[in-house]
Amino acid sequence: MLDQYGKQTKCLVALDSIIFGFDGTKLKLLLVKRGIEESKNVWSLMGGWLQPDESLDEAASRILQALTGLTDVYLEQLTVFGKPDRDPIERTVAVTYFALINVEDYDSFELGNYHAEWFDLDQLPELLFDHKEMVDNAILRLRNKAAFHPVGFELLPEKFTIPQLQKLYEAIFNTEFDKRNFSRRILSSGLLTKLNEKQKGFSKKGAFLYELNPQASGKAASSNLYFVPSIDRLV
Amino acid sequence: MLDQYGKQTKCLVALDSIIFGFDGTKLKLLLVKRGIEESKNVWSLMGGWLQPDESLDEAASRILQALTGLTDVYLEQLTVFGKPDRDPIERTVAVTYFALINVEDYDSFELGNYHAEWFDLDQLPELLFDHKEMVDNAILRLRNKAAFHPVGFELLPEKFTIPQLQKLYEAIFNTEFDKRNFSRRILSSGLLTKLNEKQKGFSKKGAFLYELNPQASGKAASSNLYFVPSIDRLV
DNA sequence: GCAAAAGTGTTAACACTACACCCATGG
């Protein structure tokens, strides 16, 4: 250690969450309108302050729950941002998290209290401070994660079809996949269980529903990429 | 935002670096003996406090430089640790970094001022607070990083031989590779330039030296893993 | 009956693994 505790400067510690959703076609990002005077009404990530009695993960969950009402959301720590002047009001270190939430869940909650809205990833407004950088960083991490871990499923309802899953992965990677290769690849991973129901209404033929088999969700790809033909598109 | 700035609690922000080195055979970790009364003489990661005028990356570099005298070290942010009671003296949020430093550089500096020592990764002493967890986390990140990015080179001198590189990768992944497959794999990556010098002294025949061609160092694997046969051993 | 989406197989190129012998040199 270089110095004793004594008179070290302290910082505010903020938590900011990059909250991804999926509407069936496009990846979405949940943003809120800032209520604080400085930069009021600028769109920003959902954030809050670390409280004395909680861990970082707990704080991020608490804040996410306040906005969406959701618990048990997939939440993972990303990068910490700490430039001295990143927040003009007072020095703040911001720990970012990314959250993946299910299409069917979020619209049942009152986002209005926080002036929250879903934005298309390719049509984001100007964001507060360094929040744009946080988002860009989160997208890269999402891609890396989704290539090796069955994490995209968090963005879909419990039961989903292969074409739905493919559209999601295409949205995440901003590209298109061959549907024969895609379905072979994910079925051969053994992660999915085919159900005896079909999803009707969207297509005339209807598509079979699948669910993620439960012990699989924490797993990493065993020998190669799960869902993505090559990792060219990863950093 | 859930609350105004006003009376939010502030935290100390520490930076702790997991400093890896390579001695030709084993991966090493640089530890220092704590000088502060509480837990005095316990081995810990090299760390320090965030100062008012610096970013997190700058602080991590500054602290690393104070210990090793080195600048331009490969340094990358890892996880933030923030359990409320992780430091018993005062609430501290610790941002971890991993550093890869070159075998030939470090021994020329006076580590003694900080009571610093290199430890084999498989023979670590008891560590301060949650530092063991930080180290374990860093090893996993190092493996992931090294599988896809030509990052292991940071641990070697500028000119190195293929057998040296192989030993390094074997140390990182704690396994053994077939030397024919290993050398084919890395040479086909196009990252290395063969030099017209041989390293003598270690073996009787001598081994050709290589260097990393400069534009390659930031690159990710283009189609598959660079150096590792499969990713079974990654998380 | 036709438009729209679901579903399904084959092949050719490539990549990976496993494996064994000769080379150069210092002692």
Add this chain to the structure above:
DNA sequence: CCATGGGTGTAGTGTTAACACTTTTGC
């Protein structure tokens, strides 16, 4: 001359990408 580590090639296997047609059904 021999012990030590450096250096190289191939055959067999598995994996991947590219590709097109048939099925179902709501309208």
